[in-house]
Structure formats: C-alpha cells, structure tokens
Amino acid sequence: MADSSIAAPTPVGRRPGRHVLRAVVVAYLFFLVAWPLYLVGRNAFADGLTSFQDILTDPDVTHALQLTVVIAVVAVVINTVFGVGISILLVRYDFPAKRALNALLDMPLSVSPIVVGLALILVYGGRDGWFGPTLEAAGIQIIFAVPGMVMATVFVALPLVIREVVPVLQEVGDEQEQAARSLGANAWQTFRRITLPSIKWGVIYGVVLSLARSLGEFGAVKVVSGNVLGDTRTATLVVEEKYLNFDKGGAYATAFLLALVAVACIIVVSVLRPKEER
Amino acid sequence: MTSTTLVPDRPAGDRRPARAGLPLTRVSGLGLGVAMVWFSLLVLIPLAAVVVTASEGGWGGFWGTVTNEQTAATLRLTVGTALLVTLVNVVMGTLIAWVLVRDHFAGKRALEVLIDVPFALPTIVAGLVLLSLYGPDSPLGVNIANTRIAVFLAFLFVTLPFIVRTVQPVLAELDPEAEEAAASLGASRLVTFRRIILPSLTPAIAAGAALSFARAVGEYGSLVLLSGNLPMRTEVASVRILSSIENDNPDSAAAVAVVLLAVSLAVIVLLDVIQRRVMRRG
Numbered sequence: 001m002a003d004s005s006i007a008a009p010t011p012v013g014r015r016p017g018r019h020v021l022r023a024v025v026v027a028y029l030f031f032l033v034a035w036p037l038y039l040v041g042r043n044a045f046a047d048g049l050t051s052f053q054d055i056l057t058d059p060d061v062t063h064a065l066q067l068t069v070v071i072a073v074v075a076v077v078i079n080t081v082f083g084v085g086i087s088i089l090l091v092r093y094d095f096p097a098k099r100a101l102n103a104l105l106d107m108p109l110s111v112s113p114i115v116v117g118l119a120l121i122l123v124y125g126g127r128d129g130w131f132g133p134t135l136e137a138a139g140i141q142i143i144f145a146v147p148g149m150v151m152a153t154v155f156v157a158l159p160l161v162i163r164e165v166v167p168v169l170q171e172v173g174d175e176q177e178q179a180a181r182s183l184g185a186n187a188w189q190t191f192r193r194i195t196l197p198s199i200k201w202g203v204i205y206g207v208v209l210s211l212a213r214s215l216g217e218f219g220a221v222k223v224v225s226g227n228v229l230g231d232t233r234t235a236t237l238v239v240e241e242k243y244l245n246f247d248k249g250g251a252y253a254t255a256f257l258l259a260l261v262a263v264a265c266i267i268v269v270s271v272l273r274p275k276e277e278r
Numbered sequence: 279m280t281s282t283t284l285v286p287d288r289p290a291g292d293r294r295p296a297r298a299g300l301p302l303t304r305v306s307g308l309g310l311g312v313a314m315v316w317f318s319l320l321v322l323i324p325l326a327a328v329v330v331t332a333s334e335g336g337w338g339g340f341w342g343t344v345t346n347e348q349t350a351a352t353l354r355l356t357v358g359t360a361l362l363v364t365l366v367n368v369v370m371g372t373l374i375a376w377v378l379v380r381d382h383f384a385g386k387r388a389l390e391v392l393i394d395v396p397f398a399l400p401t402i403v404a405g406l407v408l409l410s411l412y413g414p415d416s417p418l419g420v421n422i423a424n425t426r427i428a429v430f431l432a433f434l435f436v437t438l439p440f441i442v443r444t445v446q447p448v449l450a451e452l453d454p455e456a457e458e459a460a461a462s463l464g465a466s467r468l469v470t471f472r473r474i475i476l477p478s479l480t481p482a483i484a485a486g487a488a489l490s491f492a493r494a495v496g497e498y499g500s501l502v503l504l505s506g507n508l509p510m511r512t513e514v515a516s517v518r519i520l521s522s523i524e525n526d527n528p529d530s531a532a533a534v535a536v537v538l539l540a541v542s543l544a545v546i547v548l549l550d551v552i553q554r555r556v557m558r559r560g
Contacts, residue, residue, distance in 0.1 A: 040406060110546065112516045216401070218498075236402045
C-alpha cells in the first residue's frame, strides 16, 4: 500500500503491493476460520473414532440427529414451495404493497434467533399465547413440540430461496413464458416446462443454502423446543448440552458432523455455480 | 392482500420501469393470498405480538425495562461491539473482496469456500470452533473465553461473509478503463482507489455493513459456549432476552426484543433506500 510511485503504471493486479494484500487476507482467514475449523476436526478425532462410536450408539443422540434431519427437510420443502411461488409473484406480477412485502421478506435474516423464538411463543404458546390456548384445546401443540421447531426453522431460513430465485427470474425475462402462453399452454404447463427449467439452478442453490441453515439452527429452536431429552432435542442442542456437561469428545464429534454437512453444502454450491455462469 | 384488482403500484424507482408486471390472475391471486396468510402467521403476527407485548406496560414500563442497569449494559455491549465489528468488516471485507476479484493465485477457490463457512456453519459449532483456537486449550496459548474479546471475535466470525459477498460482484463488474485512465493521468494508486473505485463500491459496502451490523446485534448461538454470558460483563442482548423468557418474564423479554427489532427494521429500510438509489443510477 505504501507504494505510490507514478512512474510506470503497471496493469491492475500486477503491482508489488498485491503480495502484501494477499498475505494479509490469507492470514486473516487462516486465523479466523481455517485453523479453528481444522482444530474442531482434530479434537473430534482426538481419541480415534471412540467419540463417534459413543455418540452414534447413544439413542438420545441418534434420535436428535434424526429429528434434526426431519425438521430440516420439512422446513426446506415449505421454504422452497413458498419461495419459488413468492419469487414468481414478485417478479412477474403487479400487486399493491409489493415493495413493502419485498423488503419484509428479508426481515428474517436480520432478526435475532432468540427474538424469533420469543415471537412464536407469544403467539403460539400453550398457556397464554394469542392463538396457543385455542390450538391446544383443539389438540394441536406447537410450542415445546415439533411443529414449533419446524416453524422456527422455516422462519430463519425463509429468504434464502427467494434471494437466489428472484435475480434469475429477472435475468431470464418472460418472453418464453409469453410465447408458451400464446401457444395455448396453461399456467401449470408454462411453469413446469418453461419457468422451472430456467430457474433450476437458482432453486438448487437456494435449497442447499436453506438446508445448511436449517440443519444448523440453534437459538430459535432452543427457545421453542423446551429441549426435552430424546423428544424435542436437535443436534445443535446436543452439542451445547454435551459441552456444558464436560463431554467434550461428544460435543466435538457432533459438531464435526454438523460442520461436515455445512462445508459440504458450501462446496456443492461453489462447484455448481461457476459451471452455470460460464 | 388477496385483492385481484389492477391497482397500479409503480413508484418512481421501481425495479423494472420498462416492463410492466402482469396483473394478478385468479390463480396467481389465490397463490398470493395463501402466501400472505402463511407469511402473516409465521412472521408478521408473531413479530407484532412482540411489539404489542412490549407496549402493554406503557412507555414508562418499556423505558424502565430497557434502561434497567443490567439490560442497559447488555445493549451497550451488543451495539458497541457490533459497531466495532462492522468497522473492521468494512476494511477487511473490502480488502478480501478486492483480493478475490483482482488477484489470481493457487488456492483462491479454497478462500472462496472459507468465506462462506461462517454463513453455513451452525452458530453453536462456530462458538466451539473459535473456542478450540482461542479458548482454554488454545495451541496459541491465548485464552479469551469469558471476556469481551470473545464477544468481539464471535461477532467477527459470523459476520465475515456479508461485506465480502456484497462488494465482490460490484467490483467484478467495475470497468478497468476508468482506473487505467486515472493512472495514466498521473493519479497515484491511493488517489485512484479513493476517487474512482471507492465511490462505486460505497453502496455495496453500506449494504454489507448494514447486514453485518444487524447480524451481530442479534447474535446468540456462537456466544453460548464462548463468552460465559456474565451479567454486566459479557452478556449480550439476545442472552438477556432468553433469560427473561426462562424466568417467565415475557414482558421484559419483549421490551429488549423490540429494541433489536427496531435495529433490524432500520437496516431493512436503509437497504431498501440504497438499493433504490443504485437502481436509479445504473
């Protein structure tokens, strides 16, 4: 950065300062992300595979892992259907208050997960929520049960599909859809044959990102789950409980599994994305 | 919201002034209705419930809760640290984006993946990850667990991707000719950066900074294991809300939550304004 000579302008990116910048960035990311991430892997395998054997034979942990996957899959399906639908409406149609809706849809990304949990409890809490007592009288329990955990997970991952699909929809334009419609295709045929193939990659990225986010949700799920052993406990809650109970091996092993899935999701997206852009 | 009338809603800075959207048909109107009901049940009504609950005690009750010594301390710590982290991110995020776009070297793809790790990693795992390098068993010999530095570090980790990812595409699309022209006219690199590059990046940096600030203010998961949640020292706003919920005191939980929601809302409005300004210009 100190080099401010004007004698010989070299092409952008071929100046001596770039090595300094590169070193700073690599060091920053190494200390903030890469090294800590590596250490979790090393700690997880500190006793060989025993930590993994322990957690995978613990029925409470395997139940938590299953529950995590079920909740994440349900949440991703809901968010994909909702996300694709609302993206098409936002890009292709005109309706009142579109701008406000567009802005509000991003809200879940910037709301604290604890506030998400609190908000759901205030409405669906069985004791004194707005709708909770009525629903519970009808036999539907939401808070401290799986439906509430699904809702919390859907809430925090809500904008991810929309954010991926909306730009793609804007990019491809609607000429083909108009052509299909003028040739007599109905709305469903147009969607399935024209719209869906053109936004396919956007949807896939959105799904992968939502899946990563849903599998790893912690704060919001913690508030609404009640964290009942073997019942409403998810994988992230297992990590916390194991660590606080001095079972570091179990905590690191469970964390390693979660980190593995998260990193795999990112790699899938980063491998797929340039292929489509090329 | 389920109206199928053709009320034209085209404010001055709409996304695509050239192409009018279709009016709602019966099917799309129904779809919008269903989507709005779901969105209301999931997001709007619950968030409204937070605001209503907080306002039940009147302005005095709200103000009393928020300015309570312990709560005020958590809010100061949260907002102060979030601002500091956002400042670091403005510099480091822009720098990282710069290197990723303008520099070419082996292993750049790996850095790209590393940038996204904090976004996809479960927050509780993020806390554990940081703890393994900066906690009691640190191979570096530093132990920052249960201090305010831990809060700073956790915020820094979870907000890493935001500015990088907003600045990167803008930087990649920047026309190098203006820079070359400036350089050939004798502008130093610093001047070129400040006069030519920085102005085009500012909206992206601002948008990323807003997201990063909002994310930091609401952070919870990564702090659970890392910061010790000591009242008056390392307790952040989200932890304070959770302990109010657990102590069966939803009113004060809601009051603090409203402060956080106000921050989120301010960020959203800011983003909308930035987006519109950029759209109008470009």
